Amino acid sequence: MDKTAGSIIQTARLILDPLREEDTATVFVYRSDPAVSQYQGWKPANEAEVDRFIADQRARAFGTPDSWCQLAIRDRETGRLLGDFGIHFPPSLDDPIEFGLSLQPDAQGNGFAREAMEAAIDLAFGPWGYRRLVASVDPRNSASVALCRAVGMRQEGHHVESYLFRGEWVDDVVFALLAREWRK
Numbered sequence: 001m002d003k004t005a006g007s008i009i010q011t012a013r014l015i016l017d018p019l020r021e022e023d024t025a026t027v028f029v030y031r032s033d034p035a036v037s038q039y040q041g042w043k044p045a046n047e048a049e050v051d052r053f054i055a056d057q058r059a060r061a062f063g064t065p066d067s068w069c070q071l072a073i074r075d076r077e078t079g080r081l082l083g084d085f086g087i088h089f090p091p092s093l094d095d096p097i098e099f100g101l102s103l104q105p106d107a108q109g110n111g112f113a114r115e116a117m118e119a120a121i122d123l124a125f126g127p128w129g130y131r132r133l134v135a136s137v138d139p140r141n142s143a144s145v146a147l148c149r150a151v152g153m154r155q156e157g158h159h160v161e162s163y164l165f166r167g168e169w170v171d172d173v174v175f176a177l178l179a180r181e182w183r184k
């Protein structure tokens with residue numbers, strides 16, 4: 001499967017492409033903002049950590065099995081970095097693919113996340129050939145829960161106090177979507 005073309009995804013208002021060195025300062029500011037990092041595993045401590053993250057991403061081929069690939073989400077007209085879009089490519093096409101989105105606070109609430117997600121689902125269930133998309137979300141993350149529902153993901157489970165997150169046992173809600181359910 002050739003996913004190279006997928007490293008650049010275009011929608012009506014957005015372009016998703018590889019993160020660049022010059023994105024470091026912006027990524028650090030929004031990724032370390034509590035409004036963005038509250039429910040996220042990764043909260044960079046400094047710009048050097050973001051630098052290493054971007055260098056690591058650039059060294060890895062997009063679509064490498066069993067790895068997270070993080071694309072920039074940019075305004076298609078202005079090129080402004082709005083956030084990032086993580087895609088976990090599983091070990092095989094039989095395993096579920098997973099997405100994770102983060103938008104700068106002032107870019108949220110404009111339908112950008114939904115727009116990016118729908119384009120990525122088209123690719124995942126189309127040319128990339130996956131059959132199942134999953135998301136594990138903290139139920140208190142209402143924007144993330146709403147996004148999963150907005151793209152038609154089905155809630156499959158609610159695990160109570162299922163993982164230890166920053167010293168606290170928290171719940172996770174599992175959402176899923178099958179290729180045969182998409183764009184029905």
Ligand SMILES: CC(C)(COP(=O)(O)OP(=O)(O)OC[C@H]1O[C@@H](n2cnc3c(N)ncnc32)[C@H](O)[C@@H]1OP(=O)(O)O)[C@@H](O)C(=O)NCCC(=O)NCCS
Binds near residue numbers: 035109110113114144
């Ligand atoms: C999760 C996140 C990417 C969603 O971005 P967004 O800009 O709110 O998403 P959109 O504007 O595309 O909205 C998607 C849907 O969710 C709804 N929604 C968004 N925020 C909501 C909220 N707080 N409460 C209820 N519904 C909400 C929208 O109305 C929309 O539904 P619709 O298309 O049926 O009208 C964004 O909130 C974010 O970056 N959060 C911080 C990082 C994070 O926690 N990421 C999730 C972990 S993977």
